[in-house]
Amino acid sequence: SFPGARLPAPLLRVEALYPRPGWVELDPEVLWSQFVGVVKEAVQAAGLHMRQVAALGISTQRSTFITWHKRTGKPFHNFISWQDLRSAELVNSWNRSLLLKVIHVIFTVLHFFTGNDRYLAPSFLTFSTQQTSMKLSWVFKNIPEVTAKKNNCCFGTVDTWLLYRLTKGSVFATDYSNASSTGIFEPFTKCWNPTLCNLLSIPMSIYPSVKDTSFNFGSADSEIFGVPIPIMALVADQQSAMFGECCFQPGDVKLTMGTGGFWNVNTGGNLCASHGGLYPLIGWKIGEEVVYLTEGSMSNIGTTIKWAQDINLFTNVDETAKMARSIVDSQGVCFVPGFQVSANDPCLSASFMGLKPTTTRNHLVRAILESVAFRTKHFYFSFNLLFSSPCRADGGVSNNSFVMQMTSDLINKKIEKPSNTDMSSLGAAFLAGLASGLWTDKEQLKKLRRIETVFEPQKDEEEYKPAMDTWMQAVKCSSHW
Numbered sequence: 259s260f261p262g263a264r265l266p267a268p269l270l271r272v273e274a275l276y277p278r279p280g281w282v283e284l285d286p287e288v289l290w291s292q293f294v295g296v297v298k299e300a301v302q303a304a305g306l307h308m309r310q311v312a313a314l315g316i317s318t319q320r321s322t323f324i325t326w327h328k329r330t331g332k333p334f335h336n337f338i339s340w341q342d343l344r345s346a347e348l349v350n351s352w353n354r355s356l357l358l359k360v361i362h363v364i365f366t367v368l369h370f371f372t373g374n375d376r377y378l379a380p381s382f383l384t385f386s387t388q389q390t391s392m393k394l395s396w397v398f399k400n401i402p403e404v405t406a407k408k409n410n411c412c413f414g415t416v417d418t419w420l421l422y423r424l425t426k427g428s429v430f431a432t433d434y435s436n437a438s439s440t441g442i443f444e445p446f447t448k449c450w451n452p453t454l455c456n457l458l459s460i461p462m463s464i465y466p467s468v469k470d471t472s473f474n475f476g477s478a479d480s481e482i483f484g485v486p487i488p489i490m491a492l493v494a495d496q497q498s499a500m501f502g503e504c505c506f507q508p509g510d511v512k513l514t515m516g517t518g519g520f521w522n523v524n525t526g527g528n529l530c531a532s533h534g535g536l537y538p539l540i541g542w543k544i545g546e547e548v549v550y551l552t553e554g555s556m557s558n559i560g561t562t563i564k565w566a567q568d569i570n571l572f573t574n575v576d577e578t579a580k581m582a583r584s585i586v587d588s589q590g591v592c593f594v595p596g597f598q599v600s601a602n603d604p605c606l607s608a609s610f611m612g613l614k615p616t617t618t619r620n621h622l623v624r625a626i627l628e629s630v631a632f633r634t635k636h637f638y639f640s641f642n643l644l645f646s647s648p649c650r651a652d653g654g655v656s657n658n659s660f661v662m663q664m665t666s667d668l669i670n671k672k673i674e675k676p677s678n679t680d681m682s683s684l685g686a687a688f689l690a691g692l693a694s695g696l697w698t699d700k701e702q703l704k705k706l707r708r709i710e711t712v713f714e715p716q717k718d719e720e721e722y723k724p725a726m727d728t729w730m731q732a733v734k735c736s737s738h739w
Contacts, residue, residue, distance in 0.1 A: 272288060283336035284336060308485050309484075317498035320439040321440055322415060327412070328411065334401060337416065337419075353385055365380040368381075385441075394460055412464060417492040431467045431475060431492075432492060434542065435540055435541060436492060439494045474488060491689035498689070501542060501685035505650060507526075508524050511649045512651070514656075517561055518556060519556035519653075520554070522552070524541065525538075530550075535637075538551070539552075542689070556637055558595040562630070588625040591614075592611045592729045593732075595629055609735075610622065632725075648671065648673060651673050663713050666714060667721075668719050668726075669719075671715070672714050673713040
């Protein structure tokens with residue numbers, strides 16, 4: 259955040275590495291050098307000097323992690339992305355195991371008799387490839403150097419690694435939003451989960467301390483930017499987007515359509531246990547205030563559209579809405595996105611179905627966009643939540659008017675799209691600004707909201723029923739491939 263200008267930094271995009279099928283990694287040195295470059299570019303673009311920067315707020319991709327040597331700072335491996343699938347077999351094995359069923363029963367009984375929330379999370383414990391816990395367990399099982407140096411091992415998500423590098427190793431910490439997104443941190447008790455770590459043979463000594471989201475984490479070393487810059491916020495990307503959208507009240511809802519899709523609902527001080535594919539998170543902690551969220555996620559939203567562009571179904575993403583509207587329907591063509599392992603079906607296959615000799619690129623593009631709206635509707639239905647306020651959308655795919663209008667029709671709700679769809683960077687700026695005194699309260703932040711478009715339902719959702727039923731049938735045919 260910059261005094262006067264108040265500009266959020268541009269987003270950092272690091273090219274992913276794919277060393278083996280299903281593995282997704284990031285080079286830590288590339289990430290670090292590009293991060294420093296992005297900060298410098300942001301200051302230059304604002305026409306300012308580094309000495310004018312009031313605070314640095316960092317919003318990062320969640321659940322992507324790295325381990326490194328405590329004394330040397332040398333990484334043991336590349337960042338392992340949240341999209342990485344190397345732990346799929348381990349996840350499926352644990353979720354089918356008798357031991358996990360026994361754990362569910364034991365902790366359900368303990369919670370029933372004690373009423374202690376410490377026992378609630380383990381009673382619903384299930385694993386997914388997006389969680390850090392299983393991938394970290396894989397690291398300890400498969401990288402001998404990590405096991406050998408476990409007493410000198412540090413674990414960190416992207417925010418922790420950047421903070422460690424910015425402070426030349428003097429600060430080893432994360433915030434509550436990032437910690438709760440790993441699946442290793444108990445949002446109920448607000449501590450790293452010793453039961454889970456014992457279960458997976460992960461030493462508790464590797465974890466960073468957990469601080470408030472809007473907090474003075476120390477200053478970036480002056481050698482990096484020429485001057486010391488206070489680091490006043492660390493926040494996970496989806497929680498940051500909630501804050502950037504000013505979803506401060508219980509019942510406020512955000513729909514992010516980026517690389518993946520995320521429904522987030524502010525549940526205030528109430529923490530809802532995991533059920534039906536939904537899971538609880540800590541949104542942010544500022545002083546005594548702790549705000550909880552309930553989240554549901556969908557993989558392969560922006561990923562699918564990028565893939566379609568890569569295989570030349572279209573040249574520019576901006577033309578896809580026009581292509582979809584140029585035809586009445588998809589002519590029965592359905593697209594099932596399954597590039598990543600599904601939590602419900604690890605063998606779900608990505609596929610086009612219903613292809614005909616008359617199928618054109620427009621039909622394929624429309625089928626892809628419809629699949630985004632259908633999946634969003636399907637997850638909204640599983641939420642089974644009633645909310646009177648409009649849904650607030652962000653993420654690159656929210657710029658697609660066809661997807662947003664169809665989604666509004668299907669969920670029968672207004673959807674507000676802001677002028678700036680990169681809400682995670684704005685949320686980090688807001689949090690850093692609050693911590694540094696640039697703003698004094700959230701009411702000031704609400705006045706900064708800028709809504710560009712409001713999508714209102716124009717069609718009855720029943721008009722989409724035949725197409726959605728066909729799509730659901732296609733999903734079934736692609737299951738257990």
